[in-house]
Amino acid sequence: MDLLALLRKESITVRRNLGLILVLLVLLPGGLVAGTAVFEQTIPRDVPVGVVAEEGTTEDDIAIAEAGMVAFATPVEYESAADAREGLQREEVYLAVHVPGDVLNESGEANVTIVSDRAFVPFEEPVNESVGVAESEIDGLVPADVTVDHEQVGAERSLSEFLVPTGLFAFVTLYALVFLPYQVRSERLVLDRLQTESRLDTVVASKLLFYGAALAIPAAVVAAMAYWFGYDVTVLSPLSVAVFGLTFVYLAAVGLAVLFALGLRQTALFVNLGLALAVFGLSSLVYPTGFFSSAQGTISRALPTYYSVVTTRSAMLRDAPASLYADYLWWLVATTLASLVVLKLALAVYERRR
Amino acid sequence: MTDADSTHDAGSDSASRDAPDGDDSSLALVDVTKRYGETTALEDLSLEFRPGTFHGLIGPNGSGKTTLFALLAGLTQPTSGRIERADATADVGYSFQEPRFYPSLTVRENLEIFRGFVDDPPPDAWTETLLEELRLEPAADRRADELSGGFRKKLDLGLALIKRPQYLLLDEPLADVDDYSRRRITSFLDSYREADRTVVVSTHNVAAFADQLDRLSVVVDGDLRYDGPPAEDVVSQYRTLLE
Numbered sequence: 001m002d003l004l005a006l007l008r009k010e011s012i013t014v015r016r017n018l019g020l021i022l023v024l025l026v027l028l029p030g031g032l033v034a035g036t037a038v039f040e041q042t043i044p045r046d047v048p049v050g051v052v053a054e055e056g057t058t059e060d061d062i063a064i065a066e067a068g069m070v071a072f073a074t075p076v077e078y079e080s081a082a083d084a085r086e087g088l089q090r091e092e093v094y095l096a097v098h099v100p101g102d103v104l105n106e107s108g109e110a111n112v113t114i115v116s117d118r119a120f121v122p123f124e125e126p127v128n129e130s131v132g133v134a135e136s137e138i139d140g141l142v143p144a145d146v147t148v149d150h151e152q153v154g155a156e157r158s159l160s161e162f163l164v165p166t167g168l169f170a171f172v173t174l175y176a177l178v179f180l181p182y183q184v185r186s187e188r189l190v191l192d193r194l195q196t197e198s199r200l201d202t203v204v205a206s207k208l209l210f211y212g213a214a215l216a217i218p219a220a221v222v223a224a225m226a227y228w229f230g231y232d233v234t235v236l237s238p239l240s241v242a243v244f245g246l247t248f249v250y251l252a253a254v255g256l257a258v259l260f261a262l263g264l265r266q267t268a269l270f271v272n273l274g275l276a277l278a279v280f281g282l283s284s285l286v287y288p289t290g291f292f293s294s295a296q297g298t299i300s301r302a303l304p305t306y307y308s309v310v311t312t313r314s315a316m317l318r319d320a321p322a323s324l325y326a327d328y329l330w331w332l333v334a335t336t337l338a339s340l341v342v343l344k345l346a347l348a349v350y351e352r353r354r
Numbered sequence: 355m356t357d358a359d360s361t362h363d364a365g366s367d368s369a370s371r372d373a374p375d376g377d378d379s380s381l382a383l384v385d386v387t388k389r390y391g392e393t394t395a396l397e398d399l400s401l402e403f404r405p406g407t408f409h410g411l412i413g414p415n416g417s418g419k420t421t422l423f424a425l426l427a428g429l430t431q432p433t434s435g436r437i438e439r440a441d442a443t444a445d446v447g448y449s450f451q452e453p454r455f456y457p458s459l460t461v462r463e464n465l466e467i468f469r470g471f472v473d474d475p476p477p478d479a480w481t482e483t484l485l486e487e488l489r490l491e492p493a494a495d496r497r498a499d500e501l502s503g504g505f506r507k508k509l510d511l512g513l514a515l516i517k518r519p520q521y522l523l524l525d526e527p528l529a530d531v532d533d534y535s536r537r538r539i540t541s542f543l544d545s546y547r548e549a550d551r552t553v554v555v556s557t558h559n560v561a562a563f564a565d566q567l568d569r570l571s572v573v574v575d576g577d578l579r580y581d582g583p584p585a586e587d588v589v590s591q592y593r594t595l596l597e
Contacts, residue, residue: 186457193454193513196427196446197471354430 020267028274035281038296046294047126049073050084050093056101065099065112068138072130074290074297081115085153088117089320090328091310094288095127097134106143118154119317121162122286157317161231165316166285168222168235169309172215172244176251177276180211181259181269188264200347204256212248219244239322240315246332247308251279253339257346263353279305304335380404381426381444381521381552386435388421388576395421396576398435403521403552408544408566410584411556412592413573419556420451422573423523426554445472447519451526451556453510457499461490461509464498465516472517484512487542489535503530511539515546522546525556540566564588572596 014021049069053062066075076093078084084096098113114134116127128150135148184207194203223235234240255272262268282296283305290297300306307328314320382402388395396418403409403426413419424430425437427448455464465484469475485491488508493501498509507530514522524543528536544566547553555563560570570584572595585591 189452190454190456192429192450193448193468195429196448197468197517354424 017266019262019265020270023267023270023274028270028277031274031278035278038282038299039292046290046297047073047095047130047288048076048093048290048297050078050087050096051075052078052081052084052096052098054098054100057099058101061099061101061103064103064141065097065138068141069097069134071137072133074294084115086320086324088115088153089314089318089324091120091288091313094120094123095130103138103142103144103146108144110142110144110146112138112146112148113151114148115151115153117318118152118157119162119313120288121157121159123288123291126291154318155232157232160229161226161233161317162313163286164222164226164231164233164235165240165312166309168219168244169247169285169305169312170280171218172247173251173276173279173305175211175215175218176248177255177272177279178269180207180252181255181272183207183211184256185259185264185266185269191264200351201344204343204347207256208249208252211252212245215244215248233316235316237315239325240312242329243308243311243315243332246329246336247305247312250304250332250336250339253336253343257339257343259346260343260350261346263350279303282306283309285309304332307331380438380440381446382438383422383425383432384436384438386425386432386437388418388425388430389433394576396425396432396573399573399576399578400435401571401578401581403554404569405520405552406547406550407552407568408547408563409552409554409569409571410560410563410567410588411554411571411573412558412560413556414558414596417573418576419573420525421576423448423525423554423556426521426523441520444520445517446521446523447514447517449511449514449522449524449527451529453506455498455506455509455513458497460495460497461485461501461505461512462494464509465512468513469516476516476518480518481516484515487538488512488515489538504532504535507531508535508539519551521552521554523554523556526558527555528557528559528562536562560592561589 051062051066051069062077069075073095075097076087078087078096081096081098084093084098087093088096094116096115098115100110100112102108103110103112112134114127114131116123118124131148131150135146138148139146184204191200191203194200219236219241226233226235254275258271258275259268262271282299283303284291284296284300289300289306311325311328311332314325315322380402382400384400386399387397399418399422401422411419411422421430425432427446428437456467459467462481462485465481469481485494488511490505490508490512493505493509496505498506501509507527511524511527514524522543527543528539531539540563543553543555547568553566555566557563564584567584567588570580570582570588570591571578572580572592574596580595
């Protein structure tokens, strides 16, 4: 009978917490399955690839080369090799294909050069695969005898080094989107007293300031650990600090906005956990955008977290000027401001409900 | 609910449905109504809290006392009507029915943090006075979330008093507090209003403060049923008002 009574109590608890149950048992697992829809394939088919015309290359040559790539890539044309190189560093494209002008010459030999960036370590094997695919596809389409050279730019990186910025970004996401709302919620009872002494905006601002500044500690720890392991990773640079700061603020603002909009209920923590999982799954943390499907590519390019990831990776692994990522930074600044406005609105809703 | 006339019938010497005739340093609710959705917590209520008084706000559970305190403390806004505070710089200290403090801080740390919110805080000695008068000294260096119910309540009281406010709002301040501490606290609060400060105690246990009350307001179902001087037998007076 004890068991029956306890089970009855659990059923009543469930009825009283339908919002939480809905998020935990319906939306989260449903979201996880829905998320799998954008992971369609493991062979790259929609990865953006830059196409650069070499001297003497005609539009027909380019069109034929692009036709040879559509099996595994989405071609993006660049005016020059330098532009394509920048595109690689900005992760607009993950390969750059230099098309020669003699692919339509039946008796000639055409040498296509495929350039990839060593900083994107997990893509090395797919790139090698793609080089072979490109060679056979283009060779089959054009009269010339096509050979493909693979050129790699940037310093040699290990997978361990590649994972340092990825891991740090994942940490910031959990810290801002899950831990900070949890911490604020743990002090929900004292919020009433704080509002008799201060403003809720000020209380929340103090949380953002303190826990934002505290991020210096994990950043320093990661830098020290990377140094200890002998990794060639620039953890602390003006660009990486700026990106981490902005990423923390906009993710924390969104997490806190969810928390206050849902009246500091436990449900908010699970909603934020779901958002963190979505960020991990859709921001191209480890594989190129579009690697798994064009839908995944489209979604990740619409997310600010994608630009945080790319800029962080570049700041730590690539020898590229910060100015190359200026538009990404502005996008992150705009996202941060918008998320702070959303947070302000959520606080207003919370106060108005009282 | 009672109608407006019952306030006067019960012997009020100042309360009315119109704006209270308060003096320069009073705190007042004027024609205040507070609704939560379909529920009316307070209905067209006017009430004044005067300096130097020990004001009892009495009523059964769910009568609207806590809502009235939340309005006075600025935690919520009236649906209609207004809150008047003649001296804008006069501050309000609020001891909640359910204690509100930082659970991971010690008693002393909580007091120090909330003292830090005040622009011109009372001297350090005030903190020591509170620890002594509220019998918090034995728990001063213990984490707040490890305190017993009585100590939690006393800490909350200490936090309401830490800035030495002009208006002190106490919601069931003696709940869970032991008898000895009750006598100490009641005596301390009695002396607190002597410096022209106002102590407002919300309780359903009118007997606990019968000897201290200068003024009595009885709220029932969101309506002001009585506002005036307490009778000699305030418990009997309260029972009569409830009938």
